[in-house]
Amino acid sequence: MNKDRESDRLARLMLLSQQKYGISVQEDWRHESFFRFLQISPSYHLAHQVATGGVQDLANVGHVPRDFLDVVKTYEAFGDVWQTDFWNWWVKRAQYQFGLRCPPRVHRFATLQPGAEANQQSLYEAQACLDQYFSADRLAEGKPGSLVVAVPLHADRATILREVSKLMDEAEHEAGPDADSGQFKFLVNKIRRQTLDEARRVAWARAAAPKQPLYVIGNRVGIAAAYITEEGAKAPKDNRRDLMVIVTSRHLKRALVFSENAARGRFPCSDEVDSIAFDFNKLRSTIIAYRNWIKAELARLKATSNNPLSA
Structure with missing residues (x-):
């Protein structure tokens, strides 16, 4: 999404919070970034499965983080991030967690x-x-x-x-x-928007093609233009592919750390955390299900708007 359009969208959303719900929130691109990282966090998804009955007994789960209760608290605050879009998630849940509250x-x-x-x-x-x-x-x-x-x-x-x-x-x-x-507050640090965006895009690309070599993932995302090479046989004495693998792997590690810290209500944060490793096949299924939900919701809204009896 174009950054100017995205900024305008966020401004309208913050205005809605203030005018309709009486909640004052400072416009910040990190709100949507936080939402997107919750969507890819393995720990947050586990908390969702527990809350919705998909997991009945944590003893049957491979690795449960020591601080999983912190993840559960974040889930209780922010809820499902897969059967909703950012706008509705903001209005129904997030604005109350981030905003300056109304007087009791x-x-x-x-x-x-x-x-x-x-x-x-x-x-x-x-x-x-x-x-x-x-x-x-x-x-x-x-x-x-x-x-x-x-x-x-x-x-x-x-x-x-x-x-x-x-x-x-x-x-x-x-x-x-x-x-x-x-009230949830973003951390003040030097983590840049570009770093967060690139890490998340690499994680999504890896989930879309979990069997592809890492250099291919890096090529497709375009995270390091100087290291992009032709797919197929490796040219002799050309180390760009190896460097692309290193850069891509680094972004994947960042994506996991950012998402798992987000699941604990810390964002943006690059601190080490007792995380659940990415299962890219599972993440791929989650992303596909989310995109299918978005398509179905858009179709439903279109059908409703075209139905004269729906007014």
């Missing part, structure tokens, strides 16, 4: 009339409000400590307020000091 406010979950039974409809509505609060509103407010109580409407108000105040004091004491909101 009081929420009402249900109102019961005097003498009325709590019927199934009122229970359903209360549960829907609770779900909305826990999955979206509380995230937007920075995950504040909260107290869910039932307040009787037809009692002495002064007494009720004293009781609520006492409950708040007790809850604050149990919760301890105010903790960090959990």
Whole structure:
């Protein structure tokens, strides 16, 4: 995608977050890069399989990182990155993790009339409000400590307020000091956008052709123009192919480190990490499934827009 178009797209997305959802987020190309690296992280994909029931017992998995719980926490925050596009992922999940939150406010979950039974409809509505609060509103407010109580409407108000105040004091004491909101922040370092983009492109190209020699992968991505050679027999005394293998291998290692750190909420980060190695055949299947989902979703949206009854 052209960088000017991409910047314009991100600007519109940040404006949407601010105007519709009241969340202020600084435009940053790393948001989408983070999304793309989550898509290729082996540990993040394992967390997805665990969350969706694809893996029932981690004892049956070859290697589980020592800090896998950190990956699970990242997955709980950012969710599925394969059955969604970046825009919808941002609106439904990511903006609440990256944005400057709305001020916490009081929420009402249900109102019961005097003498009325709590019927199934009122229970359903209360549960829907609770779900909305826990999955979206509380995230937007920075995950504040909260107290869910039932307040009787037809009692002495002064007494009720004293009781609520006492409950708040007790809850604050149990919760301890105010903790960090959990807002995700990008690391400040010298890792360049080009380095991240090239590493991810090489990983995708390797997944597309897992049996091809590494120099072919490097040729096709064009990561080192000076080392590109004709495919086939190696010319005598020509070491460009060997150099291309070295460069391509280095990018693959970077891609794994970047993606596995992203799965732990650290981005961009090149620190060593207890990672799961790339399975390029599995990654190829994942990428194909994602592209097929995108095509199906575009077809669905087109069909919906062309259907006069859908308005």
